[in-house]
Amino acid sequence: MKIVAVLYPEGETDGGGPPVLATAENVLGLRPFLEEQGHEIVGTSDTGAELDAQLADADVLITTPFWPLYLDEERIEKAPELRLVITAGIGSDHIDEEVAERHGITVAEVTGSNVVSVAEHNVMQILALVRNMIPAHRQAVEGRWDVADAAREAHDLEEKTVGIVGLGAIGARTALRLKGFDVRMLYHANHRRDPAEEATLGVKYARLDDLVAESDVICLALPLMEGSRALFGRERLAAMKPGSWLVNTARGAIVDTDALAEALESGHLAGYAGDTWYPQPAPSDHPWRTMPRHAMTIHYSGMTVEAQQRIAAGVKEILQAYLAGRALPEDYVLVDASAA
Structure with missing residues (x-):
């Protein structure tokens, strides 16, 4: 064979x-x-x-x-x-x-x-965005020392609202790891968890539009399937809170490529992170490589x-x-x- x-x-x-x-x-x-x-x-x-x-x-x-x-x-x-x-x-x-x-x-x-591996990557990238780690790291590499510049967009995660879209194995494991940060967690999924599971994970169910409007951080943890391709297109990205962050280790095609770059360039979104792209491997001229306010990695989380x-x-x-x-x-x- x-x-x-x-x-x-x-x-x-x-x-x-x-x-x-x-x-x-x-x-x-x-x-x-x-x-x-x-x-x-x-x-x-x-x-x-x-x-x-x-x-x-x-x-x-x-x-x-x-x-x-x-x-x-x-x-x-x-x-x-x-x-x-x-x-x-x-x-x-x-x-x-x-x-x-x-x-x-x-x-x-x-x-x-690779459920554990991706869930840990989610938490890492949420923190990298919220704490403004990438610009601060870049200063260290470039020999700069401008604390005011790095601190201007650095925030605590505590008491923020985190929305998780998709609550399968990876989404649930991500929620468990975020629970210790004392955040408010909303989730949206095709199948709602029972009350005991929601209490264990520390999450509350929300309609997708409500989750998008209320969340300071949104983490995508759903598969690419019928209905999820370009789920976060221009209209839904615009509906996110100004200054919010988006993390996507699910699939790159769930987010509209050009609309995302525009949302970051305009400053409507404070940042985007993830490791999934479309197509993969991402070409060298993929717009996500050069868009502002991002903390992307290659697809290696899992x-x-x-x-x-x-x-x-x-x-x-x-x-x-x-x-x-x-x-x-x-x-x-x-x-x-x-x-x-």
């Missing part, structure tokens, strides 16, 4: 630190396990013609939302032997699941693998060393079941072609 893994390029390194499991070279540490059983695994970072050549006779594809392969009908038709696609992480919006199902392809992802270990273990668990002809772990399956 042939497995193709589309993962990060090795990147620049000084040889220090633990190995990065999610690279095309290290293929999540799966090579010994697969080759001992007589299977072939090919690691690549290419998403063009080289990949299409590898997919022509591939049985399994492993991809990741952090270095996404956009798997549409045109690409799936070039892979007639493909029967399983595994997302090494959480969030499979780069895969057209409807087309996959129609072609008899099962889609799975490693549910829960790829801590610990998250990579959990992802690798989950992908291996999926492969072990698939190669043995057993049902895949139910909580990992997004599209079950075997049930069709």
Whole structure:
């Protein structure tokens, strides 16, 4: 059986630190396990013609939302032997699941693998914005020392209203971590939590428009799906409180690219942070790279060393079941072609 893994390029390194499991070279540490059983695994970072050549006779594809392969009908038709696609992480919006199902392809992802990692990143980026950390850090690098300039837009998080849009595993874990900051927390989600869960998380349900109007900080923690693409467009960004902050580690396409840049340039928003872009990898001229008042990172929030270990273990668990002809772990399956 042939497995193709589309993962990060090795990147620049000084040889220090633990190995990065999610690279095309290290293929999540799966090579010994697969080759001992007589299977072939090919690691690549290419998403063009080289990949299409590898997919022509591939049985399994492993991809990741952090270095996404956009798997549409045109690409799936070039892979007639493909029967399983595994997302090494959480969030499979780069895969057209409807087309996959129609072609008899099962889609799975490693549910829960980077929940902690992304929730911690959310809190870090909220604090970076509210405390005006990026301009203060830039002063340190540039040899400046202008406390008044850095302090002018630095605030305490305590007693602010934080709105969380989406209260799944990541949103809930983010709320738990913010609870200790003595903030007022609102949330909006398609499925409302029961009162006991709301009390544990320290959150109160609100309609989306009310959450947007009342929040000093908004954190997006919902999947990219029908109804959430450009959910924060020009009109909704304008409805946010003047001087508020927006954090998005969910998916870049949930926020309108140009409208966001305009809201920051005008000063209506005090800042934007996140690590998700559209498309990914973001081109060098992406407007979010140069817009003012931002604290963006590349998409790495869910790829801590610990998250990579959990992802690798989950992908291996999926492969072990698939190669043995057993049902895949139910909580990992997004599209079950075997049930069709």
